[in-house]
Amino acid sequence: MKKIVLVVLVTFLVFGSFVGCQKKEAMPETLMIYTYDSFISYGVPEATNQIFESKYNCKINFISFGDSKETLNRLILEKGSSQADIFVGVNIDDLSKVLDNDLFISYKPKLIDKIPSEYILDEGYRLIPFDGPDSIAILYDSEKIQNPPKSFEDLVKPEYAKKLILEDPRTSGPGMSFLLWTIAVYGGNGFVDYWEKLNPTIFHIYPGWDSAFTAFSNGEAPMMISYDTDPAYFYTEDKSTRYKAIIPKEGGWMYLEFAGIIKGTEHEKLAQNYIDFMLSEDFQKEIPGHQWMFPVVKDTPLPDYFVYAVKPDKYLTMPYQEIAKNYENWLKIWIEKIVSQLF
Secondary structure: OHHHHHHHHHHHHHHHHHHHHHHHHOOOEEEEEEEOHHHHHOOHHHHHHHHHHHHHOEEEEEEOOOOHHHHHHHHHHOOOOOOOOEEEEEEHHHHHHHHHOOOEEOOOOOOHHHOOHHHOOOOOOOOEEEEEEEEEEEEEEOOOOOOOOOOHHHHOOHHHOOOEEEEOOOOOHHHHHHHHHHHHHHHHHHHHHHHHHHHHHEEEEEOOHHHHHHHHHOOOOOEEEEEOOHHHHHHHHHOOOOEEEEOOOOOEEEEEEEEEEEOOOOOHHHHHHHHHHHOOHHHHOOHHHHHOOOEOOOOOOOOHHHHHOOOOOOEEOOOHHHHHHHHHHHHHHHHHHHHHHHO
């Protein structure tokens, strides 16, 4: 009897060791995340990936197809067949469009209570805010613009002719935000008249924020539509306050960014863990210095250089359902009546 027990025990130990080795040597899961190019290039993944990969024994693969809208359009084209697990970077302007396309599954993060309730715009928890709110702003070179525009009406003055870089609302998040900003100020009927007056101010419309920012940084034009935190970025780069931002007196256009788990993912649990991770201190503390946005978890400490960021006296926005209802028509009008004059 003792011999039988011994044989069984030895067999169990050998089998257990074999299973343990198999688990240890198993290939780690790979989480594929679609996002926009500057999210990758500015280093949030570099600053945070190792923490997540070590904790969950996995690999993260970030893929971009350009600006946020270009990458989102790719996901829509792949609907039902995408290999991606998560999308990072849906902005508030695209919220209803994304939800209508039924691209994401519901997941309520463990740290959801750390997000101010007014920023949780999807009650189904398919899209979770991870940074913001920020504001779209007019970034300018103070060595070339001594008297920056203080309002939308100032922006159309002759002194700013050919001085403003824009992004294309068809392919760019901030590009669409600026278009919606003008609609919020001038209305669905009045924005065309404003853009016609703005036409002489426009230097060029670039397909995305990255290309626009490169042109601005190279001195091709002294103003561009960008973000409220850009002066903080430039200060960290060269300890200079040469580059400043202004938010017109009409108010700043609210900019929030969201992440969601893509329907059809084969790594749902790992994707849920990553959404949780995005709201953790390890991730949120890296947003100001890498993403150059305000963290959505409001008790996250800000670096000292964020004193150079600007904040609006008030935010302008529209219900995302209203944006969705009118989005295509507004864009069609902009193409027909504005683009034809520019090109």
